[in-house]
Each structure stands twice: as structure tokens, then as C-alpha cells.
Amino acid sequence: DQQVKQNSPSLSVQEGRISILNCDYTNSMFDYFLWYKKYPAEGPTFLISISSIKDKNEDGRFTVFLNKSAKHLSLHIVPSQPGDSAVYFCAASFSSNTGKLIFGQGTTLQVKP
Amino acid sequence: GAVVSQHPSWVICKSGTSVKIECRSLDFQATTMFWYRQFPKQSLMLMATSNEGSKATYEQGVEKDKFLINHASLTLSTLTVTSAHPEDSSFYICSARDLRLVPRTGELFFGEGSRLTVL
Numbered sequence: 001d002q003q004v005k006q007n008s009p010s011l012s013v014q015e016g017r018i019s020i021l022n023c024d025y026t027n028s029m030f031d032y033f034l035w036y037k038k039y040p041a042e043g044p045t046f047l048i049s050i051s052s053i054k055d056k057n058e059d060g061r062f063t064v065f066l067n068k069s070a071k072h073l074s075l076h077i078v079p080s081q082p083g084d085s086a087v088y089f090c091a092a093s094f095s096s097n098t099g100k101l102i103f104g105q106g107t108t109l110q111v112k113p
Numbered sequence: 114g115a116v117v118s119q120h121p122s123w124v125i126c127k128s129g130t131s132v133k134i135e136c137r138s139l140d141f142q143a144t145t146m147f148w149y150r151q152f153p154k155q156s157l158m159l160m161a162t163s164n165e166g167s168k169a170t171y172e173q174g175v176e177k178d179k180f181l182i183n184h185a186s187l188t189l190s191t192l193t194v195t196s197a198h199p200e201d202s203s204f205y206i207c208s209a210r211d212l213r214l215v216p217r218t219g220e221l222f223f224g225e226g227s228r229l230t231v232l
Contacts (some may be wrong), residue, residue, distance in 0.1 A: 003137075004156075034220060034221075036223075041122075041204075041212065041225075041226065041228065042225055042226060043117070043119070043206045043208070043223030043224045043225050043226045044157070044206070045223070045225045046220040046221070046222070050221060063225075089156070089157065099145055099146075099147045099162065099208065099209070099221055100147070100159055100162065101159065101212050101221060102159075103156040103157045103158070104156060105156045106156060
């Protein structure tokens, strides 16, 4: 049972344009969501997070939107840069105090120069 | 940010042997560390929670006798894959939380991962 789903395995965008990565979840008890970036043969690195009490969190070029009624979150990267090319995982947890994260399958983003 | 380091990065072993992977928090103490596994083109799956000074907590379906976890100090957790078989070949990643940062972000810091190939 995949509780966190990233239905798009891959995404390709042009440099300078917006990248939008989507994530859906099924468990309404999740109250904390995170996005991680991962390069091959490396561990994930944290990008941005959002609590369920918010609907938007912004950090530089990265913005995460949360739509609780739709059980959907998205990561916007503006403007996209070639260095952003990586696999992006969304993750959910039941609390910001837990290390147990439920990951989506990941979306491979390619930003073309 | 906080740094978590794993060793070795790559390991190849023969079927039936045991392999130990180390996870260290380099600039913070971690009473709890987490071990994840990633199969090719799949998501990261939590295997177990490593607790300093006590037994690890395993997720459903993970064999505790096969994946031995020891968390002997506040900066070191080890995962030993015992009697490894080819189906154990995977990317193993540990993570930890720096409680100095929590609850600001709740983020986990991940190690570089260890690629295990069992022949």
C-alpha cells in the first residue's frame, strides 16, 4: 500500500522555466511533509518542509504548496537550473518529531540548458 | 547543516557472508538513527529505528535476525547484514535528526548511502 505517491517518474524542463513536482498521499493523519533531492549513489538531501497547518512554505527558489483537502502537495522550483537535475522525493510523517518518513517513489527532474 | 557519514560506500561480498555498515553523526549526537533501504528505481523504505542503548525497532517484514543493528554510542550505529544473499543487494542509507534543529524543520540528515552487492 503506497501511502505517498509520485505519479510522474520523470519531468523535463528548460532552464529558467518553472519545474512543478507533484505528490499525493492517502493518509489524512500525516501532518508533516518534506521534499528531498537525491543524486545517484548519494543519500538524499533535505530541501524544504511544510507543516499541515500551513498551505505554503517558501525558501528561495523552492516553494512547497499543500492542499489538504485534495491530499496533494507540490514543489515549485523557479527558475530551474541545470544543477537542479536530480531525483526528487516527497516524504510524509505523522509528526515533525519523528524520524519515520514515508517516501514517494521519486521523480527524476532534468533541466536542460 | 548536520553531517551524517556512512562507511563503506561500496561493498561486494559473497553469498553467505556478513557485511557491516557504519553510520556516524559527525557533529551532533543522535540518540536515534534510522536505516532505510532503496531498491533500484524504487522509493526509500524504512527498515528499522536504531536506539542508543536499547534494542532497535524493526518495521513490519524486516527480519531482525538478518539485519542486526547496534547503536552503542550517541554518534555511531551499525547495520550488519548477516548471511547475505543476492536479494539483499540494495542501497542502504542511514539517517539521523539533529535535535538542535528540531522542531524548526523536522528534517532528517542522510548519510551518503552504502551500495551492497551480494554475488
